[in-house]
Amino acid sequence: MALDPQELGQSNSDLAAILQELRKRAGLSGVQLARRVNISQSKISKIETGKVTPSLVDVELILRALGTPPDLMAHVTALARIANTEWQDARALRRKGLDKKQVELATLEQNSTEFRYFLPTMITGLLATPDYIRASLAPFPGDHSKAIAKKLERQAVLYDSTKRFSFILTEQACLWPLLPGQAMAMQLDRLISVSRLPNVRLGVIPMAGHMPWAPLNVFTIYNASLATVEVSTGALIFRDPRDIEEYLSEFRTFEGYSLWHDAARRKLSEWADRHRAIPRDL
CATH class of the missing domain: 3.30.870.10 (Endonuclease Chain A)
Structure with a gap:
């Protein structure tokens, strides 16, 4: 995947917003999602507010737990990769x-x-x-x-x-x-x-x-x-x-x-x- 330097450092807030929106669409609370992916609720909260940048592994676990369609999963995973690169x-x-x-x-x-x-x-x-x-x-x-x-x-x-x-x-x-x-x-x-x-x-x-x-x-x-x-x-x-x-x-x-x-x-x-x-x- 090509990384655009203009995007690096700007994607974490976008990633946080998308993950939060996907969780809400799935009808899950932060506590329920945390249980499904075996991640603490506090970490889920920090990911969704942009305070913590999740790894690609964390993002994939969350997306699978939310039943994310493959095309959207590919988009969000690409965004996570950019968020992990400065x-x-x-x-x-x-x-x-x-x-x-x-x-x-x-x-x-x-x-x-x-x-x-x-x-x-x-x-x-x-x-x-x-x-x-x-x-x-x-x-x-x-x-x-x-x-x-x-x-x-x-x-x-x-x-x-x-x-x-x-x-x-x-x-x-x-x-x-x-x-x-x-x-x-x-x-x-x-x-x-x-x-x-x-x-x-x-x-x-x-x-x-x-x-x-x-x-x-x-x-x-x-x-x-x-x-x-x-x-x-x-x-x-x-x-x-x-x-x-x-x-x-x-x-x-x-x-x-x-x-x-x-x-x-x-x-x-x-x-x-x-x-x-x-x-x-x-």
């Missing part, structure tokens, strides 16, 4: 200030304990050196000093032993020359250092051998309950369990292609040496 426009974020996005990410990291990052194109801010962060923001106009400071502050979360991190980086992400050779080598040295933290798993995927699966996007999974997918013009945020399971499955696939532990560190060291071999004036 679009964050990159240009709007830049206008608001990139440091505001860093505060939002820090809050998400504070409230999560398990993180999975798939990085096919660039190195994420949690792993980046100050030079790399500065270079990644350079194409965008404005003063980025606050955003850079916030990105560096966020890196402290890596040293929280109550949290677990898994990073997968492709060879392209590690070799893309965002910085001059020596600075890129220092960036890869940092990856090696971070990979030794007891709560961090860092894998790399060399561009060799047969890999019958091609990555499309950068994505991050938080606690197996929220996934963010980055594209050039913004980010999609998925909360529905089925969408998240798709990204978990994709992450597990790439885990199988990755080098880990000492093998990953040897490959990173090899790539760092390749950067160091680049003449300084290039």
